[in-house]
Amino acid sequence: MQRRTGLLALVLGALTALGPLTIDMYLPSLPAMARDLGTTASTTQLTLAAYFAGLGIGQLAYGPLTDRFGRKRPLYAGLALYVLASIGCALAPGVHALIALRFLQAVGGAAGPVVTRAVVRDLYTGPAAARLLSLLMLVMGVAPILAPLVGGWVLLVSGWRMIFTILAVLGVACLALMAAALPETAAERAPGPASIGTHLRAIVQDRSFLAYTLAGAFSQAGMFAYISGSPFVLIELHHVSPQRFGWIFGANAAGLIAASQINHRLLARRLPADVLARATLATSLVSALLVAVAVSRVGGLAAVVVSLFLFVASLGFINPNATALAMENHGARAGLASALLGSIQFAVAACASSLVGILNDGTMRPMAGVMAACGVASWAASAMARRGGPTLTPALSEGLVRGR
Template sequence: MRAPSPRRLTLLLGALSAIGPLSIDMYLPSFPSVARALGTSVAAVQLTLATYLAGLAMGQLAYGPLSDRFGRRAPLLAGLALYAAAGLACAAAPSLAFLAAARFVQALGGCAGLVIARAVVRDRFDVRDSARLYASLMLVMGAAPILAPLLGGQLLLLGGWRAIFGVLAAAGLALAAMVALGLPETLPRERRQRHGPGEIVRALGEALSHGPFVRLSLAGGAVQAAMFAYIAGSPFVLIELFGIPPARFGLVFGANAFGIIAASQLSRFLAARRGVMPPLRAGVAAAVVGYGALFAAVHAGGGLWLVLPGLFLGVASYGLVAPSATAAAMEHFEARAGSASAVLGVLQSTAGALAATAVSGLADGTARPLAGVTLACALLAAALLWAEGVSASRRRAGTPG
């Protein structure tokens, strides 16, 4: 199989990475409909997002080492098949508990695309080129949050919330076909890890014990967690609290996603000229300012047009942070890029699951839980980035840290 052109590779890896946001964002407008159909509350339906994120975290622990041992293609195809089957189960869910369990399994399959796409990039590119490609992937991924809620809102009108999961299952099958036909193996047999479970555990432990890798991964994960808090809380805040119709919810959501796309391209520009750390620092600063403005607006009792600007800046900051934090963290690993990608994904998905659960658990009928959790995540990212800066200075000076 011939290697795809850089553009085709970017599109394919972007589509694989986009399966996560697509699976999350497409069903957001249906939260009130799911709650009515299954006899529960919108806050309870928000927990299906947390179970999906938990599945992302757990599944990545398996796919990283498996892809280091068996190559990238086979685990990826298996994961996409599982994703499609679980999507059909979601479409047939008779209860909220069944839906939450099916979403968990769907995430176990879908996370293969997230882990292995990062590993493929690390297989083929150095740190600066990786940062630029990650930013390009954000351009492809960014289309999903723009289009998914709009498509989900239309599917909700035409076929109900179950049709949304049927379309996701079809998307999983289509991606499997694209991988089978268009993605050659990027990890040669001579570079594969042939060790048993004990060595796999040691490889994961090596990544977890690497201070700079963990701090950079968690800094990116904290900003991602703020975005997942926004994703979990926005259906209630925007639809129920501010009265935006579900069919128009995607317009607001899409505008914020456009901010991610624009910021990711700025990250690509900065990384090519100044390295990965300047866009990372700028993105974390933007997150603190944006979510701080959201917190102030909500606690001042501001209306929708006072809330939206801070929300836009905070969400857009993810486009600056994600490519730079990922490239900076993955720079420290080459031979075990799959395992490192798995640990990075676990750290970030766990942070996202905790943030989404916090928004649901703190629900009080206002926008305050969303504002408080997002600001806390942004401040945590700033603290982690400061700690890594101090540690890097000590390493350059030749002292431990």
């Protein structure tokens, strides 16, 4: 049983890791990309915003498809689109073409997180689902550590276009791995438009789903505000080399992994909702520290790096629990619920990423301010979920009693 769970975590982790790889591998190249394409830092940051928007929109389509046709066939189509768009990014003649192709790349890659969450919900509930999602963060967490390091060296040796060629190859590898090792966990269904509408109404009328989804969405938006702003803050403002940036980014990702594994152990004796409440409060306090560093400039680069590390690490306690709690009551419509959850999360993330670029004033204040606003909003959403009703649903209680 443990071996099967480990293999499943590896396969699902690889599919989910494709997203962070696609985001993080090219981050060190953003300044060089702007120079090569003859554009500004704000414009190149739109390639990130376009990717987040594509993830949000794409997931809406995959939800009904995975409930209708099973988990694997829509994933085949999505990964094929991802590979083609990655090749297009490598050949993009200008920044506007690159922005459009990044959007298509995200629409294809959006199949990965939708299917991953749906498969977890097909097989597990309650603390067992939250623990598997924490385990997935260990597998996929290697991606943010390695991606900027690899991207920095690829940039040094071959230029930024080679990064997208490598991503296309990784997409093909994920297709092969999925075909060989991912089981089909959902039977085919044939819901018509009326049935989809009924399921959608049931999901959006679930206040706990919306509140826990927003708690995860705002925390993830803070993460992507960091992803969008950190190349400028560290490389341009603090004169960190692209290679050293990769090490800093990787250290933050290691903190995220460590926190997610502590969360995995905590769930053996604590409820996900309790861990989530404390984690969102901690994130709010850390984001206040980040704003203070940005405004006062006390401590220089060291203070910036420590503040960012604490913020990113705290998210390891938020995302697995928020996702498991949001999906808890929707096993019969896991694909649609997963798609709606992901779409909301990445829509909020796209807004946060765009806001960092729009507010760019040559300092780290825009990034810090957006991250702080996201941290406080995540805490508020978690508090709303706890006030809105019991935090231990019957299914969750049953799962806890059984040790699932």
